Amino acid sequence: MSTAEHTESTGSDDAGEPTQDASKDAAKDAAEARESTFVTDAAIDPFEGRAATEAPKDAKPILTVDNLRMYFPVKSQGVIHRTVGHVQAVDGVSFQVVEGGSLGLVGESGCGKSTTGRLITRLLTPTGGTIDFDGRDIAQISQRELKPLRREIQMIFQDPYTSLNPRHTVGSIIGAPLRIHKIVPEKQVLGRVKELLEIVGLNPEHYNRFPNEFSGGQRQRIGIARALTLNPKLLVADEPVSALDVSIQAQVVNLLQGIQQEFGVAFLFIAHDLAIVRHFCPEVAVMYLGKIVEIGDRDSIYLKAHHPYTQALLSAVPDVKQAALGGRRERIRLTGDVPSPINPPSGCRFRTRCPIAQEICAKVEPPLLQIGPKHKVACHFPGEITNHPKEPVTAPLLGLDNQGNVDATGSVTDHDQLSHPGYADTWYDLGTKSFARG
Amino acid sequence: MSSSTAQLSAEPAQGGQPGDPLLVVKDLRVHFPTADGVVKAVDGLSYTLERGKTLGIVGESGSGKSVSSSAIMGLFHGSNAQLSGQIVLDGTDILTLREDEMRRLRGRDVAMIFQDPLSALHPYFTVGSQIIEAYRVHQSVSKKVARRRAIDLLDRVGIPQPDRRVDDYPHQFSGGMRQRAMIAMGLVNDPSMLIADEPTTALDVTVQAQILDLLQDLQREFNSAVIIITHDLGVVAEMTDDTLVMYGGRAVEYGKTSEILTHPEMPYTWGLLSSVPEVTGDTSAKLIPIPGSPPSLLNPPSGCHFHPRCAFRDKVPGDLCRTTTPELAPGGRGSSHLKRCHLADPESIYQTEVLPEIAPDLVDLLAEENT
Numbered sequence: 001m002s003t004a005e006h007t008e009s010t011g012s013d014d015a016g017e018p019t020q021d022a023s024k025d026a027a028k029d030a031a032e033a034r035e036s037t038f039v040t041d042a043a044i045d046p047f048e049g050r051a052a053t054e055a056p057k058d059a060k061p062i063l064t065v066d067n068l069r070m071y072f073p074v075k076s077q078g079v080i081h082r083t084v085g086h087v088q089a090v091d092g093v094s095f096q097v098v099e100g101g102s103l104g105l106v107g108e109s110g111c112g113k114s115t116t117g118r119l120i121t122r123l124l125t126p127t128g129g130t131i132d133f134d135g136r137d138i139a140q141i142s143q144r145e146l147k148p149l150r151r152e153i154q155m156i157f158q159d160p161y162t163s164l165n166p167r168h169t170v171g172s173i174i175g176a177p178l179r180i181h182k183i184v185p186e187k188q189v190l191g192r193v194k195e196l197l198e199i200v201g202l203n204p205e206h207y208n209r210f211p212n213e214f215s216g217g218q219r220q221r222i223g224i225a226r227a228l229t230l231n232p233k234l235l236v237a238d239e240p241v242s243a244l245d246v247s248i249q250a251q252v253v254n255l256l257q258g259i260q261q262e263f264g265v266a267f268l269f270i271a272h273d274l275a276i277v278r279h280f281c282p283e284v285a286v287m288y289l290g291k292i293v294e295i296g297d298r299d300s301i302y303l304k305a306h307h308p309y310t311q312a313l314l315s316a317v318p319d320v321k322q323a324a325l326g327g328r329r330e331r332i333r334l335t336g337d338v339p340s341p342i343n344p345p346s347g348c349r350f351r352t353r354c355p356i357a358q359e360i361c362a363k364v365e366p367p368l369l370q371i372g373p374k375h376k377v378a379c380h381f382p383g384e385i386t387n388h389p390k391e392p393v394t395a396p397l398l399g400l401d402n403q404g405n406v407d408a409t410g411s412v413t414d415h416d417q418l419s420h421p422g423y424a425d426t427w428y429d430l431g432t433k434s435f436a437r438g
Numbered sequence: 439m440s441s442s443t444a445q446l447s448a449e450p451a452q453g454g455q456p457g458d459p460l461l462v463v464k465d466l467r468v469h470f471p472t473a474d475g476v477v478k479a480v481d482g483l484s485y486t487l488e489r490g491k492t493l494g495i496v497g498e499s500g501s502g503k504s505v506s507s508s509a510i511m512g513l514f515h516g517s518n519a520q521l522s523g524q525i526v527l528d529g530t531d532i533l534t535l536r537e538d539e540m541r542r543l544r545g546r547d548v549a550m551i552f553q554d555p556l557s558a559l560h561p562y563f564t565v566g567s568q569i570i571e572a573y574r575v576h577q578s579v580s581k582k583v584a585r586r587r588a589i590d591l592l593d594r595v596g597i598p599q600p601d602r603r604v605d606d607y608p609h610q611f612s613g614g615m616r617q618r619a620m621i622a623m624g625l626v627n628d629p630s631m632l633i634a635d636e637p638t639t640a641l642d643v644t645v646q647a648q649i650l651d652l653l654q655d656l657q658r659e660f661n662s663a664v665i666i667i668t669h670d671l672g673v674v675a676e677m678t679d680d681t682l683v684m685y686g687g688r689a690v691e692y693g694k695t696s697e698i699l700t701h702p703e704m705p706y707t708w709g710l711l712s713s714v715p716e717v718t719g720d721t722s723a724k725l726i727p728i729p730g731s732p733p734s735l736l737n738p739p740s741g742c743h744f745h746p747r748c749a750f751r752d753k754v755p756g757d758l759c760r761t762t763t764p765e766l767a768p769g770g771r772g773s774s775h776l777k778r779c780h781l782a783d784p785e786s787i788y789q790t791e792v793l794p795e796i797a798p799d800l801v802d803l804l805a806e807e808n809t
Contacts, residue, residue: 108642109613215731245498246669250713250727272642279715279725302717316647317717318672320699333651334644336598337612 059098062233062266063120066421068093068129068139070115074342085342089115091290092129094368094421097234102260102267104281106274106313110338112290113270117236120268121155122146134233151181154227158239160219164211170197170222171207177229196225200255217248224255228263236268241276253280274317278302283374286310289349290341292368296375306371306382306430308332309350332385347404348380356381360392360404369394370427382430393430459486460630460663461510466523468505468514477735479505481687482523484766487680489630492657492664494678494695496671496710498732502687503667507633509533510665511550512540527631546576549624553636555616559608565592565619566604573626591622595652614645618652625656632657633665638673650677671714675699683707686733686743689766693775703769703777703784705750708792726795742780750787754780 071086090112097103105113118124120131122138131139138149157163164173174196175189184192194204200221202214211219220240227235240256241249253276260267271277277284278298285295286309294307305311315331334353339345345352351361360380368378380392391402400406429436468480480502487493495503508514510525515537525532527548535543552558560568569588570581577584585604592600595618608616617637624632634653638646654677657664666677674681674695681698683691683706691704702708709728730747733739739746745759758780766778770785781787 108644217731245732246671247498247709247713247728248731250725251729253715253725254727274643275715275717278717313643314717316643318646318650318670318676319718320671320675320711320714320716321718331647333648335648337614337645 107287363404
């Protein structure tokens, strides 16, 4: 063990004393609150559930991702494996997650959302860009430096069947992080494990069972308990409910929301289910082919989406309320499949499937332009559905004419204003076509 | 065989006439004997389906929705499953058929689209050869004709450059294209009945929308009956005419989709509706999970299978839910809406207690409708 690591862990042990107690109390409350939900033979309150959480307004960002890139090399076949290209899985992604907040990451399969999650937990080392976690860039730090960091960032995996070791008991699975990081003396590990099982709504006496003795929903709870063991500040949840039955999904979503409220953990919530993300996350980022195409608070994305891809995604979701009206809704039909990330389209990556694409879209990549207090969109023609502007609004900002050619008379807006990971106080107003303060 | 035809003469099932029920499932039971006892995967299921109509079967894993459909495909012939009841497809009781008779029917009159196209397509054969095989098993045509038919169908389901892609292997197709190829294979013999088992669960929303559009167009074109097995109530709402909600091997609610989803009368259906957030709904609306987990079919709960998870069983007098199995009977909304529940007035409970919690904006809509 290195000295740096040693001081790190003892330091946080001292600091961790009061929080440990606080979390115990919180855990007790949480367990009591959940008693009624999960113990089936007690009286059941059918309306137990939680409304969506909002992070406090002035919360500081705990995670700032700036221009994150991950290129996987594509090797040629044969004896000598030459690199013949790169899968641009994540290409210039920037966003922020505030303390105790939650950002949803949605998109189709292959858009790079899971890769982004794995980069932030540093299961992968990014090709470029910075990951600023709690004031420290963790994008390129070494494995040894990573170990103390693992306490702060934990992950919940998609598949509860393959993410738990079938030959370990639940007690040893949940206790492993405690032992590895030497959080508590060996004698207290079991007590803490039981406590965690109670927090996630499982019977604490079941610590001696194996994962195969639990159902899918219960296994996902075990995965959540394991992620909570070290009191992390950030949880990366990669499709945490998509492998579960509908009736069980809601239990797990409510559990995650409860955990967020009790412990103030920040979430990066990766999912393809737009409805679940809308329910869980006050902020949402939409990804397409390795890039964020639109990011904003919940209402900006779901009520006032300005990017044609977000609009198509939203219109594709089948709606239960349609039963009352009968038939299917009019939808924006996207044709074809997502292009290959090895050789993405030039300019805007969505242009090959975009219903409103023009010449400029093939030439110039649209910047992620802030168009509201908490709303950014990467499109040359941002506008609400059926109301997209005729002329590219981004052209004057980039010093281009309407066809995307360089305009000698135009001035280029400072690039910083277009690529900052967070939200600026001033933004580009689509009505007045100028930078303004709300 | 003779008894089934005698029973059928009471209901017109000559086949061929539009509007006649194409499929009649009566008191279907599928039991699997295991070392631990008999697993009653499907226990007394009945429904009818007409030509050109779509039935949605909804339920959790283990509710028997896939098993009941596999029985229609005759996939339990030669297994140790114990089947009883009737599955009458176009005048023929499938359960009385011998295996070789079933083979002639399977794929020609009734076809199935599976959930995971990567594991349902053979990785060693080209997509085209698999479609050609499915066609030539039932039609005596040359390979050349069959190949042209395969290309036609791939084109019909929206595969670009079908004359070239027909020689591709499944791994060269994307997920959505594989599902299209599966649909093409299912439709190659113009079946009168198509069963889609979670056809879009493995797909992204935009691809899902494409596949659902395709299924709907093809159904109109071929006037076939479709059963969609899904757990997504949104898909049910947009695609189906009738809905069957299954729980623990039994139908718990059955009726018109517009009826079931706007005036559900069974607490399990309420639970399904309330546990799914809606993409247009109110975010302050709470997610109300169904507590507990699905029942074991080896040892199902006594009485109503749903009673251990039901929040409303205290509204039923006595211990009825635990002791007596409710019948699948018409509730307060006419004979076409069947429910299996002891609650006397589910409509008022739904309107006053459930709906305001899950969809406050729908309350006004329904109130307007009632006045």
